Amino acid sequence: METLGLTPITDYHPNDRAKVRMIYLGMGPIQPRNHDFPQIVQGKENRRVNPKWFDDYPTWLEYSIAKDAVYCLCCYLFKLDSKEHGGSCDAFVVGGFSNWKKVERFGKHIGGPNSAHNQASIVNAQFLLEQGLPFRGHDESCDSFNQGNFRQHLKFMTMINEDIKRVCVGTCPGNLKLVTADIQKDIVSACAIETTNSIIKDLWGSLFSILVDEARDVSNKEQMAVVIRYVDKLGHVVERLLSITHVPNTTATSLKEEIEALLVKHKLSISRLHGQGYDGASNMQGEFNCLKALILEENEYAYYVHCFAHQLQLALVGVAKKNMNISDIFF
Incomplete structure (x- = not known):
């Protein structure tokens, strides 16, 4: 029929x-x-x-x-x-x-990017990103009382906007994918690209420093976080997260290769790098063949500073270990 x-x-x-x-x-x-x-x-x-x-x-x-x-x-x-x-x-x-x-x-x-449903999904994702909130819920089934922040907030938007309600939750075809996880990831990726482009534009070829740390995520994959620090056009010192990248391992060579690839991707030159800050691990700031030394070989002005946040953490851990009551709780 x-x-x-x-x-x-x-x-x-x-x-x-x-x-x-x-x-x-x-x-x-x-x-x-x-x-x-x-x-x-x-x-x-x-x-x-x-x-x-x-x-x-x-x-x-x-x-x-x-x-x-x-x-x-x-x-x-x-x-x-x-x-x-x-x-x-x-x-x-x-x-x-x-x-x-x-x-x-x-x-x-x-309908293009300005269609009601596309705009609803994008605005919803932007709100969650700005607030630093997770998207997914533990149970996103139709019977769930809490389907996660993305879907619950989208439902709220349908309550206050008839145009969104007409094409969203409950009235759209069941196989429509605009609220699914892969589309959410696409929207987040697009937001990340635009945010990074804005950071690079604000940097505008100035000198900059990098702050790097590595750790394992919940899936036991090694990842590296890179923050850039620079002075903007108004003379303000600015720190911005540039990337969180999975790396094959945390050897100094691998980390340097990933940092170089990241800089090239954003058209940044290592010759403009005038500072580097890491934790006290041997692969990061040891005397020989560490990340600090490998970068200094290419740019002698990329001065190294032990990350103050890591120094504070080490100080707090050291003090806590000396206090028996605190030591019993955490160690």
């Missing part, structure tokens, strides 16, 4: 629309991939439907064999305003779209 060409969703009684939508969503879009699509003359060439389009748009693109036209399942079920999606919505609902010369209309129909 094809969805389009039947009774418009707005003609159903309001009390029945949710049930009708659930039936159609359960069926999913009609995509007869093995159908012998007819060729028609458009312009100077014979053209027809390409089954690959169903792979490119698996959640909404639907084909009518009777009309040799494609439709949008989502717009049929949820369309309230024909001006949405750049005014191209009616073609994918009422008459069907069959101009195979202009398949770029598919992408325009989805």
Whole structure:
């Protein structure tokens, strides 16, 4: 049964629309991939439907064999305003779209970065990043009372914005991926790239120092955190986290290679490096073949300073060990 060409969703009684939508969503879009699509003359060439389009748009693109036209399942079920999606919505609902010369209309129909759902996901991710909050929840199932910060905050946004509510939680197709973990990671990665670009732009070729530390994450993979310290155009001393990178091991050679690769990636020169700060580990600041020494071989002005935070930590640990009551608690 094809969805389009039947009774418009707005003609159903309001009390029945949710049930009708659930039936159609359960069926999913009609995509007869093995159908012998007819060729028609458009312009100077014979053209027809390409089954690959169903792979490119698996959640909404639907084909009518009777009309040799494609439709949008989502717009049929949820369309309230024909001006949405750049005014191209009616073609994918009422008459069907069959101009195979202009398949770029598919992408325009989805909506770009400014569509309500895309903006909701991006703003939601930005809020969590700015607050330093985790995205994922322990239980993100539909029955969960707490699906994690990302999904719970998105639900809150649907309560105060009808445009978001219309395309988000509870009304979007079940296989829509805009709230899934991989899309969340893509949004976070995009935010990280933009943030890093802003830091490099603020640095603007000035001299800088690096602060480096290495540790294992929860999966026992070695990772290296790199912070750059510089003076901005207003004369303020600024420290910014530049990268957290997985490294094969924590030998001085491996760490130096990763630091060089990071600097090259952001078009920074080691010749502009005028300071380096690490903890007191032998691979970081030992006398020979340590990270400090390897960098000084290339730039004698990259002066080393033992990280004050690590010095304070060592002092606190030393004092705590001398106090029996504290020592019994922590050691």
